[in-house]
Amino acid sequence: MMITQPDWTERASRYLKAELKRQGVTYDDLAARLNAIGFQETKASISNKISRGAFTAAFFLAALHVAGAQVVRIDDA
DSSP states (O other): OOOOHHHHHHHHHHHHHHHHHHHTOOHHHHHHHHHHTTOOOOHHHHHHHHHHTOOOHHHHHHHHHHHTOOOOOGGGO
């Protein structure tokens, strides 16, 4: 079965949401942590990005990093 772009978009969004939940990080927490490393984010902007699945790889990786994720497993997405 071939995975399409919309499928990858949904998987990225679900993966990020799940990792934030595992780490106990709220969107408010995430915004503060991302702002501390130079991103300009608000709770609302993060919520919009994650709900649409429309975010850059840089945002995805930075969000996982500041949330405390140690490993990214694409087979879990």
